[in-house]
Amino acid sequence: MDEIGKVVRNYVIREYLEEGDDREITETTPLISGGIVDSFSMVSLKRFLEKKYNIQIPDTDATPDAFDSVQRIVALVQRFQKPVTVGV
């Protein structure tokens, strides 16, 4: 797991996993469909990512599917971290 993945995973465990919930969170654990992060809580996770990585994730890209695992969240963050190249 890369650095962003570790940060996201730790944040999910700390903020969203309930105290008695002993589920292991891996890169592919379903977060939204697994009921760990619901669609309302996704907003606070999005805010965290935007602040931590100084990015803006448009609402159209902040779908439950894009937030459904650590792996997908990492891909989302990396997509918006990349500089935009215009023309050649």
Next chain:
Amino acid sequence: MSNPALCEELATKSYEELAAGFDWSIAERELGYQPGGPLNIGWMCSDRICRLGLADKVALDWEDYQGNQRRFTFDDLRVLSNTVAQFLCQLGLQPGERVCLFMDRVPELYIGFLGILKTGAVAQPLFSAFGEESLLVRLQNAGTAAIFTQKKHVHKVRKIREQLPSLRDIIIVDAIETALQPREVKFQMEEAPRVKDFAVYPTTAESPSVLHYTSGTTGQPKGAQHVHYSIVSQYLTAKWVLDLHADDIYWCNADPGWVTGTSYGIIGPWSNGTTQVVLDSGFNAERWYEFIARRRVTVWYSAPTAIRLLMKEGTEIVRRHDLSSLRHLASVGEPLNAEAVIWSQQAFGRPFHDTFWQTETGCIVITNFPGMRIKPGSMGKPFPGITATLLNTRTYEPITQAGLAGLIALRPGWPSQVRSYWNNEAGFKAKFKNGWYLCGDRASIDSDGYFWFMGRDDDVINTGGHLVGPFEIESALLGHPAVYESAAVAKPDPVNMEVVKAFVTLKRGYEPSDDLELEIMNHIRKHLSPLAMPQEIEFVHSLPKTRSGKIVRRVLRCKEFNEPVGDLSTIMDD
């Protein structure tokens, strides 16, 4: 001409014919209920269905996000709800006491609901995502005697149990290896000795059955007290509006922590002997479509928020699945916008039928009937047996002119009408004006008799189909060390219709920042629930107040909705 896709009544009679000759005794007869005799929802949904020769029919096909599956016949419902009931009696539970169900959508929740009712106790379902403050308020108010929960949620009960002297038993349904603490007891439903015969407590029509908490503008949430007679409405509306047939596979997305999940996720389908499927999973379009296709779902009762999330995923994903089993679609929670109705026609070949009702009504009261012409964006017409009108906002007299806005009001007397608010008679009485029950919503009626939703008439926030009270949020906001004053209002949202927005003034020594905003958001999410979490926090220097110092949410809400604020003559500032 009759339509073979519809049940007998709908196939042979128009809406007008059904409404004209309607009497709730239709449902009483079909349920075999003798007025004045015993009536128990737990028995009606299990033992009675077995006596009709459906003991071996599948009642519940359950699975979770990991693919774990469990299947129960109606005879399993009967025996396992007996097992739950006997277990509760052995704990010393008395009829009329409140038993909370605080679990994810696991089979123990659905079957436990019936078991509680069989003892004569009152079922009090609560959404498992509630934080300890939301839980505490509701358990304290109800004086709850016992709670069913899972080990993943029991820590929230442990945090508050010392403040709950009435709570005698904390029942953990999956505590195989969990060390028990004081007042805790293990109960594994399917491992317990099966109880084939249980003397169901002889509740009658007006015996309390279910206590659902709902939010209001002022004060803490109110416990809407329902009675066993509610099944008469829930049975018939499930049959006629959801159009449940003997061979249907029915899927209701709602969590039984909310009223849709009990009225139409338990009582409606099972009193009709209908097989239902449950997916204990969060939202995932691919998974949902795969589930419908594999389970061959025929009737789907969903919510506008979910439908709009599906719309965002497009129609290409729909075409990748065989959804040809779908026969009837319905929606509840908040108004279904016209675009969603039109989209569902394009995506699924049939429209979602919007239905309107609320915790207090216990059943669908205004609806788009199967077979009735749908006007996309309209709420439809009153269910037969429901007298609905609009009242003038000042005089509370019925409005007779088409197109004028007014308060949605219902003539009391339908079977599933709320009977009281728990320990809050004044709050209950305030819901009635001139002999009408006020729903708290505004609408207009067109010249064809269709109702058109316009908005709430109070400060309650309808987010994703759930009502959230501003007072509860504001109280929790004040529990954060940085918050000096707060106001919570609705903010328009394209998916959830409304979301919570909080306006906050800070104590000395605190400065607005992104970090603080996120911290406060998470504070509310953990203490109350994700639904109550403000999706936006605006730090302000002061809040609009009346001359007596009361915060005027209306000013803030109007700004969010770009609506005129109206008369500000009583506002102190500005």
